[in-house]
Amino acid sequence: MTSGSPETNKGQPGIGQAALFGLCPRCGEKTMFDGVLAFSGKCSSCGLDYSRFNVGDGPAALVTLVVGTITVGLAIWLQLSVEPPWWVHALLWIPLTFALVIGLLRITKAGLLASEYGNDAREAGRRKL
Template identity: 80%
Template sequence: MPSGSPEHEKGQPGIGQAALFGLCPKCGSKTMFAGMLAFADRCRVCSLDFSRFNVGDGPAALVTLAVGTITVALAIWLQLSVEPPLWVHAVLWIPLTLVLVIGMLRVTKAGLLASEYQNQAGEAGRIDP
């Protein structure tokens, strides 16, 4: 790796830390998100431009499949073992699904952005100055 690559800079969090806590992959400040799921335009501390990274729809597809699988498996298990009324399923699975999707989507988006930064990934055909 060249000496100017991201792996050689001090104060950088790992991909896991950046993903879990929304840390800037360059300086480690908690500045990656402007809202619950929206990335900030840039880091307020080191001015890393987050808009140059394109995480796309991959995290949403992954999270939807994972949470859907977990939720359906648990709902089927509950139904077969206890046979609760339908309202119990609604009270349990709707809020749980929403919380899991939002939480996991935030983590997967942040992890992908941090991974793109650390691997110096860019869009095909795009020339960065």
């Protein structure tokens, strides 16, 4: 942000708070998400246009690697330790994987959007208006 910007740091959450709670990075209201994983078009409180931020596929790739590592590691450990029947693996790992992917994807998407806002990031070739 430049010194002539009307935006100030007052009321702005940190990246961690915005990511965990889906808070608008400008005003701190809980308006970032319109659904479980879908961003709102804009903040209903301060009018920040969320569509100008492009988080892309970075969060999905990160979450896939992290959740895959955790799930496979735990499944291998359980198999070698207890040798449960196959249905125990299905009963444990399918819901756990689903919950971790949804939860972590929401947090990483929100964190990346808040980071882009905080760093005043833009797509290449776009000038600041």
